[in-house]
Amino acid sequence: MIELAIVVPTFKEKGNIHPLLERLNAALAGIEYEVIFVDDDSPDGTAAQIRGISTGDRRVRSLQRIGRRGLASACIEGMLSTAAPYVAVMDADLQHDETILPLMLEKLKEGGFDLVVGSRNVEGGSMGEFSSSRVRLSGLGRRLSNLICRCEIQDPMSGFFLLDRRFLEEVAHSVSGIGFKILVDLIASAKRPVRIAEVPFTFRSRLHGESKLDVLVGLEYLQLLLDKLIGDIVPPRFVIFSLVGAVGLVLYLSALWTMLHWLGFGTALAVAAFLAMTLNFFLNNNFTYRDRRLRGRRLVGGLLSFYAACSVGVVITVKFAQQVKDSGIPWYAAGLVGLIVSSVWNFVVTMLFTWRLRRRDARRSRGEAFQSSSVPVQRETP
Ligand code: GDD
Ligand code: MN
Secondary structure (H helix, E strand, O other): OOOEEEEEEEOOOHHHHHHHHHHHHHHOOOOOEEEEEEEOOOOOOHHHHHHHHHOOOOOEEEEEOOOOOOHHHHHHHHHHOOOOOEEEEOOOOOOOOHHHHHHHHHHHHHOOOOEEEEEOOOOOOEOOOOOHHHHHHHHHHHHHHOOOOOOOOOOOOOOOEEEEHHHHHHHOOOOOOOOOOHHHHHHHHOOOOOOEEEEEOEOOOOOOOOOOOOHHHHHHHHHHHHHHHHOOOOOHHHHHHHHHHHHHHHHHHHHHHHHOOOOOHHHHHHHHHHHHHHHHHHHHHHHHOHHHOOOOHHHHHHHHHHHHHHHHHHHHHHHHHHHHHHOOOOHHHHHHHHHHHHHHHHHHHHHHHOOOOOHHHHHHOOOOOOOHHHOOOOOOOO
């Protein structure tokens, strides 16, 4: 009977697979375990490497996802693919100290805990040679996690933990699966305080390959926070879309104000609207819909459909706000209603037509950076 499953998300980790398995083999003597790699179709052939090992070692399994990206969603799918009573998650790059796994398992089996975290922030643990900027970033992430996690945990940013499958089953339907921070996601998805133990370890330096963390990962973390805070009411993608819209509005007004000196009102209005829509399109393409980012020839088609959708949005807003005002509601309230209606219109229509996800695109997106939100676990993805 398999007692422990270790889920390892991988993207371009070919050189780390062998060393990781050797170390696990040494560290887990006497424990029945299996290792499940969840690879997002790494272009370096990581999945083939894993399958090669699986043929000679029944403890090793490979789950290859095509047209998908995302650390958290990969972990969730890996965890759900095993029936083991205890499930661990760890990185492939050997930054997590596998020698503490038996101790983590022992703690969990003692009972009383849902989750045991490999922690860099409790006595005896350390960030190792992690750059000071990354340490600060981790600290910021930790403070922000307090917004959504109602429990005491010193290292919520850790990607190294072991959980009881009963806890997994409890939260599996509520996790967001957005971005990198799967531990925070799991804890925040529980409807009750989670019982957590932390076991110290020293964060090691990466063996082969490079880190996939970048600015967008930070943005995805904010998206996760938003999803947990207000996701039941508004989709986080709509919030980002609206923020982009607000930036567009500022550009629109300042462009209008500037151009009124040289152009007639009608022309200035049209040029300002054109500029704002263009800016909004590119901001949305790079942030709101980075997982479906349009490139090359499709960028042109997308831009044109965005112009069309927003222009119709303006007409609808004017008509709607006019009717609302005619029914006796003050002008500012009618204006606000118009704004909300047009935002929702623009959001829904551009989601369906400008950034629609077709099967063809999914295949094409393979290997591109940050496709993570195209996962079905995310609530607002149609
Ligand atoms: N399947 C899949 N898909 N795996 C991914 C993806 C992805 O899109 N992105 C990254 N990974 C895998 C990597 O191959 C690696 O095994 C692990 O996830 C961690 O990725 P790194 O790129 O090494 O991230 P890091 O070292 O910057 O961040 C790690 O440390 C943080 C603590 O500071 C991660 O473990 C975080 O979860 C952890 O919080
Ligand atoms: Mn790493």
